[in-house]
Ligand SMILES: Nc1ncnc2c1ncn2[C@@H]1O[C@H](COP(=O)(O)OP(=O)(O)O)[C@@H](O)[C@H]1O
């Protein structure tokens with residue numbers, strides 16, 4: 001069950017009357033979400049008698065209605081302004097529609113909700129090198145465009161969150177995993193000074209394959225900006241390479257990694273500090289998602305709650321990735337317990 005707040009036909013009609021998007025034709029729940037409740041909504045322009053010769057009666061407009069399950073209304077202005085900034089800069093990002101009364105979101109069953117254009121395309125489970133390069137270029141453009149975005153949000157998954165999460169997991173995970181987590185934290189602390197010199201800015205923060213829509217080799221949409229915050233710019237590239245460049249057996253594909261990174265470097269500044277800290281940032285990205293998946297698995301984090309426990313993503317994907325990064329760049333010794 002991926003929709004936590006079910007809505008009725010009457011709810012939908014009531015919601016659409018607050019926008020200039022025509023009348024409700026139909027709607028259906030979206031199954032894939034794990035944090036928010038999402039619906040595909042189809043609307044039809046009200047028919048104007050004078051335009052009947054030009055209007056196509058069956059033409060429907062597609063929207064996505066999102067009911068925010070965990071974000072509070074006071075957290076929304078940042079995300080709404082961010083996606084509006086990107087869409088205004090001609091990047092394919094769904095920006096919230098504005099209601100008749102000038103609002104970017106409404107309240108639906110006590111929760112904030114917003115209406116977005118439904119973008120074309122599908123996410124790709126096994127992206128090609130060409131598609132990896134397309135994401136590298138997209139990311140570079142997005143980081144350039146976000147230099148002009150003035151609002152900020154702190155990274156919620158900072159070192160304090162990491163330390164707290166490891167404490168919460170004590171006794172629930174193996175001794176090997178606990179020691180590995182401590183070794184990673186030690187490594188990141190030892191590298192804190194060089195990492196402070198890396199380029200920072202606004203990042204997407206969750207650029208997994210299922211958040212990027214393609215038609216052929218062209219990116220037609222990037223969605224789910226709700227992890228956006230200030231961070232190392234290379235954090236985005238690291239989240240993407242960690243998820244996009246794997247084969248079916250979790251082996252890391254260097255050619256896809258190279259395609260994405262070189263496409264990004266071709267369009268964005270890549271300083272000596274970025275170069276030196278690239279292994280550490282890949283490790284940090286893998287650590288954050290290993291921890292968030294472990295928390296969901298063992299402590300029923302937000303992913304477990306939203307899906308009522310029936311979908312939790314596999315933490316081991318990130319443990320494998322971490323072991324690979326540590327060995328590939330020889331970051332520290334990994335010993336059996
Ligand atoms: N604007 C959009 N255009 C097209 N599809 C969308 C859009 N927003 C969401 N979706 C679809 O809804 C699914 C879940 O959305 P997502 O924002 O990832 O939810 P969650 O944060 O709950 O995981 C996506 O995988 C995608 O299929």
Ligand SMILES: N[C@@H](CCOP(=O)(O)O)C(=O)O
Pocket residue numbers: 033034035036206208224226227289292293313
């Ligand atoms: N992409 C992350 C999960 C992020 O959750 P979301 O509900 O915000 O999309 C992962 O794969 O662990």
